[in-house]
Amino acid sequence: MSNTIEILPHQFPEKLKRIQNPPKQLFYQGPLESFNREYLAVVGAREALPWALEWMEHELTPVLKSLNIGVISGGARGVDQKAHWLAVRAQRPTLVVLPSGLAHKYPRDIKVFENNENVGFLSEYHDDEEMKKYYFYDRNRIIAALCRWILIIQADRKSGTMITAQYAIDYGVPLMALPGHPLDLSMSGNNQLLFDGAQMIRNQEDLLNILSTNC
Numbered sequence: 001m002s003n004t005i006e007i008l009p010h011q012f013p014e015k016l017k018r019i020q021n022p023p024k025q026l027f028y029q030g031p032l033e034s035f036n037r038e039y040l041a042v043v044g045a046r047e048a049l050p051w052a053l054e055w056m057e058h059e060l061t062p063v064l065k066s067l068n069i070g071v072i073s074g075g076a077r078g079v080d081q082k083a084h085w086l087a088v089r090a091q092r093p094t095l096v097v098l099p100s101g102l103a104h105k106y107p108r109d110i111k112v113f114e115n116n117e118n119v120g121f122l123s124e125y126h127d128d129e130e131m132k133k134y135y136f137y138d139r140n141r142i143i144a145a146l147c148r149w150i151l152i153i154q155a156d157r158k159s160g161t162m163i164t165a166q167y168a169i170d171y172g173v174p175l176m177a178l179p180g181h182p183l184d185l186s187m188s189g190n191n192q193l194l195f196d197g198a199q200m201i202r203n204q205e206d207l208l209n210i211l212s213t214n215c
Helices: 050-066 079-089 108-113 135-146 160-171 185-195 204-212
Strands: 005-007 026-029 039-044 070-073 094-097 119-123 149-154 175-177
Touching (some): 039 050, 039 079, 050 079, 050 149, 050 204, 094 108, 149 185, 160 175, 160 185, 175 185
Parallel strands (some): 039 070, 039 149
């Protein structure tokens, strides 16, 4: 794995400087061009529904191949890791924002992305810092601050994904979500976001239309 690069506040993207409680510093591993670019955040449940992962495979993949954008997410199992894999396969940069230091990447299976030329790892914690549960909330604000758009694949109403969505709303990031069955609690967060005004995404055409008109 490449050496760790420390990124100081004056080197942050402007939108990260402007949030409340910005990081004191960031630590980065990976190709530098993968840090400063346009990102689509793709986030969702660890226990991802099979149809949600299938939708990502068939509808998100062609979008990534068509547009020169990167993918940012949190590296968690389920939706997040699927998003990172799709970016790698489409040969697009993907940024993993960690709830731990770079020497203790969490979850451990995210290490499979190490040394991939399209993958960068970002943390606000020193290398030897291990994961703590409340670090997930801190990580989520960074994902929301660094993305230009955010796509919610699957979220129940009380989830970390919804916290990320709320940060995105606070930061003025365009919010998109897949619709879910009204009786499916694992999609209740998506439906709430749509009720509150998020853009509904049904297929790749919807996603391409939003992203291409805002590139």
